[in-house]
Amino acid sequence: MNGNKPPVNSPEIRRLAPVIEPGHTYASVTDKIASIVLTRPTSKGWLAGFGLAFAIVMLLLVAVTYLFAKGVGIWGINIPIGWGFAIVNFVWWIGIGHAGTLISAILFLLNQKWRTSINRFAEAMTLFAVACAGMFPLIHAGRPWYAYWMFPYPSTMGVWPQFRSPLIWDVFAVSTYGTVSLIFWFVGLIPDLATLRDRAVNKPAQIIYGMLAMGWRNSARHWHRYQSSYLLLAGLATPLVLSVHTVVSFDFSIAIVPGWHTTIFPPYFVAGAIYSGFAMVLTIAIPLRKAYQLEDFITMRHLENMAKVMLATGLIVAYGYFFEFFMSIYSGNKFDLYLVKMRIHGPYAPFYYALILCNILTPQLLWIRKVRTNVAALFIMSLVINTGMWLERFVIIVISLTRDFTPSAWGRYSATFWDYATLLGSLGLFTALLFLFVRGLPAISIAEMRELVAHGPEDEE
């Protein structure tokens, strides 16, 4: 029986693509990544892409200015649907922001080598997604100029925030997450900023990168402390990333609204966040590697692994949907049962079916290896999943709020032009920031890629 079985290490068994294509040296890795920032001319594609994104940022500014002038009445929100698009978008963006820290921290602790070439831009993506997310509760506040009331500061009114409220937990969770992600990202950047400083071809670049690098000189004594700080940050960020979407889910599950008051929310929110985050990393990685010929560094192995993570977290999300459904029926609670009925037959049923199609049915294609290794298919899949995750938050918020306990409290919700303009605008802001990031900072960690070169490409499990 063992006679015709190939040995474990044979190419037939290990059909994995390498995490870095062979033939690279320390210098070639440095050159290739640093040149994108330092020497390559700004391409027409970059200008066109950034221009378009910037135009959409202008739309966001118009939408937000009009909002500040007129108030939240320009949106489709009403009583009982006080949350609407603003909170749907908030939860969606903060979910997307989970992949960066997951890749950087959790995969770092698990010593997964394939994280190396995607962690930098995934972290940048996290920061920009958190920035987009943080914007929505602020502009949704009605009087955004009082947003600082949410923070505990010694006010002349003599009051303090109510720390028993999940909304205050949310303020702390999201702002801590934003801060720690920024620190983590910046610490990872320091050695690369030193590389850019040393290779800068003009004075302004040398001064700017030099100031940011803070005089890093690759000393072994510095690396020693640097590594333990980086490891500790990874260890701290790991529970943090799980806590953030848990706290976001508390915004819902601590309330008694039908469809929200359920204990499955925290784990299934976290899984959904990772699901949408990886989808967004793919959405960015695929055009990025194409535009800057980074196929050597972001290999098929990376894309396939991300597809597998999406498949796994997608199944957890599917399990969450199923159990929401099951618990409503099993509990016999008539309000919960009615909510399930509203999801299937109610006025927003098309959204629910679209959600099932995007988040549960389509991703099952990822079981097929041919799909996982087809770049175009993965790109489309990532867009479908992101749409699905947005729909999930829409279904959770709108269906539950429109079908409360008493029929007199029922309502309808439809978004206005300004709702869509703000959502589109936040996408534009996200994209514009990404364009600036790719042009101004190394999108792949150069120091970590050198480490991969040192260990050799075949150093796999």
Next chain:
Amino acid sequence: MTGEQRIHFHGLVGEFETPKDLLAAVRKTREAGYKKIDAFSPFPLEGLAEALDLGFWDNLVPQITLLGGLIGGLGGFFFQWWANVLSYPQNIGGRPLNSWPAFIPVTFEMTVLFASIFSVLGMLALNKLPQPHHPLFNSERFYKHASNDRFFLSIEAKDPRFNLVETTRFLQGLKAQNVTEVYDE
């Protein structure tokens, strides 16, 4: 009066092509009794800290991180307790004023926030960064290659065993390339 008076001799720096050469050289330099040495690599090199014999006092980052976590956690919890129990008590659904489980999420976030900030600021402070200038940056080879593809070893002139002729010969004997003297104005 002229610039010459202010010139400061920092030490010697030698260059190596592979991590292995650097590690071997560092070990031999320490065996030869040099103390004021430092190694440079374009990525964190496994075994280099051991070769330099860096001990407990060379890395206090974990302790600083722990301190930050304790300050954040305890401060976070007792601040909430003080604010919602003593300073501004409110009856929420008849729950006890010190409803501590409700204070845990913010306590956790503050622990992580303070530990992270302490960790990074502590790391930078112990590394004496920001330090915009260092004599080694005057070495052309060091500046061009330390953050790219080469491995360096420096011996400072302050070292009691340092002797320009002998130490230069010693470094060359370790297969170091481009052994250069580093000056600073």
